[in-house]
Structure formats: C-alpha cells, structure tokens
Amino acid sequence: MKFLAITLIVHDGRKSTNERFREVVANAVLAEELGFDGFGVGERHERPFISSSPPVVLSHIAARTSHIRLFTAVTTLSLLDPVRAYEDYATLDHLSGGRLELIIGKGNGAAQAQLFHVTAEDQWERNRESYELFRRLWREDKVTWEGRFRPSLTEAETWPRPLQQPVRVWHGSATSKESVDLAARFGDPLFSANVTNPIEPYAELIDHYRERWAHYGHDPAEALVGAGTAGYYAAKTSQEAIETYRPIFEARQETFKRYGAPLVFHSLEDAIERSSILVGSPQQIIDKVHRYHDRFGHEVMHLHADADGLTDAQHRAALELFQSDIAPVLRKEIPSRPFPGGSS
Numbered sequence: 001m002k003f004l005a006i007t008l009i010v011h012d013g014r015k016s017t018n019e020r021f022r023e024v025v026a027n028a029v030l031a032e033e034l035g036f037d038g039f040g041v042g043e044r045h046e047r048p049f050i051s052s053s054p055p056v057v058l059s060h061i062a063a064r065t066s067h068i069r070l071f072t073a074v075t076t077l078s079l080l081d082p083v084r085a086y087e088d089y090a091t092l093d094h095l096s097g098g099r100l101e102l103i104i105g106k107g108n109g110a111a112q113a114q115l116f117h118v119t120a121e122d123q124w125e126r127n128r129e130s131y132e133l134f135r136r137l138w139r140e141d142k143v144t145w146e147g148r149f150r151p152s153l154t155e156a157e158t159w160p161r162p163l164q165q166p167v168r169v170w171h172g173s174a175t176s177k178e179s180v181d182l183a184a185r186f187g188d189p190l191f192s193a194n195v196t197n198p199i200e201p202y203a204e205l206i207d208h209y210r211e212r213w214a215h216y217g218h219d220p221a222e223a224l225v226g227a228g229t230a231g232y233y234a235a236k237t238s239q240e241a242i243e244t245y246r247p248i249f250e251a252r253q254e255t256f257k258r259y260g261a262p263l264v265f266h267s268l269e270d271a272i273e274r275s276s277i278l279v280g281s282p283q284q285i286i287d288k289v290h291r292y293h294d295r296f297g298h299e300v301m302h303l304h305a306d307a308d309g310l311t312d313a314q315h316r317a318a319l320e321l322f323q324s325d326i327a328p329v330l331r332k333e334i335p336s337r338p339f340p341g342g343s344s
Contacts, residue, residue: 001289001298001334003327005031005305005319006040006073006228009051017050021057027305028061030316032068034323037339038101039305040071045079046111055088062096069339070099073191073302074172076107078127079116081150082134083158090138090162098163098341103191104131105172105179122149124178131169131182138166168340170226173205180205184212189224192296197264198274202227203295224337226300227292230277231308234321238280242268245279248309278303282325289330299336 007027011020028039039061041054051057054072062070070092077085093100106127112118118126129147136143137158146152171183174193183190190209194202206225213223231249235241249268256263265271268279276292278285289301303322307315 001330002037002300002336004038004302005036006302007305008042010048011050032065038069038071040073042073043076046109055092071101074103074105077104077130078106078123082130086137093163101168103170103172180209181212187218191226194227194276195230225298227298228302230275232278232303233318241280286329
C-alpha cells in the first residue's frame with residue numbers, strides 16, 4: 001500500500017495566511033522526509049479554505065522536495081477552462097520533474113456557483129466535457145474540438161508540451177456515479193473520498209466502478225482504487241490516542257454544528273467504529289485499514305497532512321509512528337503497483 005498526505009489548506013484565522021501557506025510547504029517537506037509516497041493539495045473557492053490555486057502551491061513544494069509525488073485533491077475541472085488548466089499543469093509537470101498526478105472532480109461548495117456560474121444541473125456535464133478536452137490537449141500536439149461550455153478549437157497548439165506522456169489522472173468520488181463512470185470509461189483510477197459517511201456508500205460506488213470498468217472492456221485486474229481517511233492519530237496505546245484526540249473530534253463536531261452540517265457519528269468511539277477515522281494503537285490502525293481494504297481493494301490511502309488541532313510535536317510524533325510501526329506492515333501485507341516513472 002502507498003500513502004499520501006493531503007491538505008485542503010483550511011484557514012481558521014489562528015495563523016496569518018502567509019504562515020499557513022508556509023506551514024503547508026513545511027508539512028510537504030516533512031512528508032517526504034518521513035517516507036510518504038505523495039503529497040496532495042485540494043482546490044476550494046470559499047471560506048475557510050485558502051486552496052484556490054493548487055498549481056502555485058505545488059510548484060513551490062516541487063522546488064522544496066525532490067522525489068515525493070505531487071497530487072491535486074481535487075482539481076475542479078467543472079470550474080476551470082481546460083486549456084488554461086492544461087497550461088498550468090503541463091508547466092508544473094516540468095517543474096516537478098514529472099512527479100505530478102491529478103485527482104479531478106466537480107468540486108463542491110455554494111460559493112463556486114456564484115464565482116464561476118456553475119450550477120448543480122450542469123456541473124457534471126462541465127466536468128466531463130472539460131476532462132475530455134484536457135485529456136486530448138495532454139496527448140495531442142494539435143486539437144480541433146467543439147463543446148458546449150467553451151469556445152471551439154481549430155488545430156490549436158498548447159505549450160509547453162508536457163513531460164509525462166501521459167499524466168495519470170484519478171477521478172475523485174464521494175457521492176455520485178457520474179465521476180465513477182467517467183473514470184471507468186477512460187480506464188483511469190478512482191479515488192474514493194471515504195470521509196463523511198460509514199463505509200457502505202463508498203464501497204457501493206467502488207463496486208460500481210469495477211462493474212463499469214469491466215463493461216467498458218478493461219482488464220479487471222488493472223482497476224486501481226485509492227481511498228481517504230477522516231482523521232488520524234496514533235499513540236502507543238489506544239487509551240492515550242483516544243484521550244488526546246477526543247477534544248479535537250469534539251471541536252470538529254462543534255464546527256459541523258455551526259455550519260449546519262449533519263452529525264453522522266455521535267461520539268469519537270462511534271466514529272472509530274463506523275467511520276474511516278484512524279485513532280488508536282498501531283495494531284488497531286493496521287487492523288482497521290485491513291478491514292477497509294477487504295471491502296475496497298484499494299492500494300493507495302491518504303492521511304491528513306495538517307495537525308488538525310494537535311500540537312506540532314504531537315502531529316510529528318504521530319506521523320513518525322505511522323511510518324515506523326504502521327506503514328511498513330501495510331506495505332508488506334497489501335501489495336501496490338509502482339507509481340508512474342518507476343517509483344516503487
């Protein structure tokens with residue numbers, strides 16, 4: 001199994017914007033130092049996030065790191081001009097030495113409708129159309145194209161031409177079969193959000209992905225799935241982990257209430273039992289990842305890159321414990337295929 005550290009760059013005001021960005025870059029450097037396989041930056045366009053420009057953030061991270069894979073989580077192609085997105089990411093592909101991978105999706109949040117005039121009725125069609133054009137731009141030197149949501153192209157050339165041919169594109173999946181079907185149709189990997197709800201809704205979408213994958217004529221053995229987690233904190237004993245993480249979980253519950261979000265899990269113990277949150281001793285976390293793997297068959301998993309209420313020392317200690325006591329076992333017991341470019 002391979003492991004990513006991902007951030008949506010939540011900005012709660014406790015640090016300045018500048019400090020928060022510097023913290024994200026430092027966390028990426030730490031992730032490489034500790035042995036994570038990839039680092040991801042989300043894309044959101046509303047409070048409390050400051051992750052509106054992943055290619056800029058990832059370009060800076062590329063300059064500060066040497067080998068960790070760089071992910072978007074997700075690139076909201078439903079909002080972006082695919083030509084401009086191609087230019088940004090082809091440039092980043094070169095600057096990173098071919099370490100780029102994209103996770104695409106329609107995005108979410110009410111603000112994007114106002115900022116980009118994208119509606120619930122057309123967001124999936126925009127995502128599909130933008131990806132189809134983006135995919136061609138990456139692969140073809142000249143593109144003639146006509147669609148619904150942007151001006152047509154005639155023998156259009158885009159520069160620079162990318163380093164990776166092609167870049168690997170994952171499709172982020174949370175609630176809808178549209179993204180799952182799009183991934184299967186093009187033979188692309190799927191990344192399940194696996195954050196908000198119990199396991200079953202996500203497992204059903206992954207099952208649908210594998211069904212559609214076969215429907216489109218792809219070899220079932222080549223389907224590739226990644227999955228997220230709702231939080232992480234490991235300590236030598238479960239009692240210590242729960243005691244430390246409880247106030248963080250309860251503060252998150254209060255934030256959900258404040259924003260009017262439903263409370264799916266009524267306590268930390270409930271979340272540990274039924275959600276994808278990883279809180280406990282190393283062995284408990286290993287066992288839980290195996291339980292999810294039995295249902296998902298995923299080869300890649302993400303952890304939160306941010307401290308999420310932990311002190312810097314607690315955050316680093318938990319990540320060090322993950323890499324010393326948890327990751328080696330899961331890498332051995334759950335085989336995964338190499339990343340592009342020969343990364344093991």
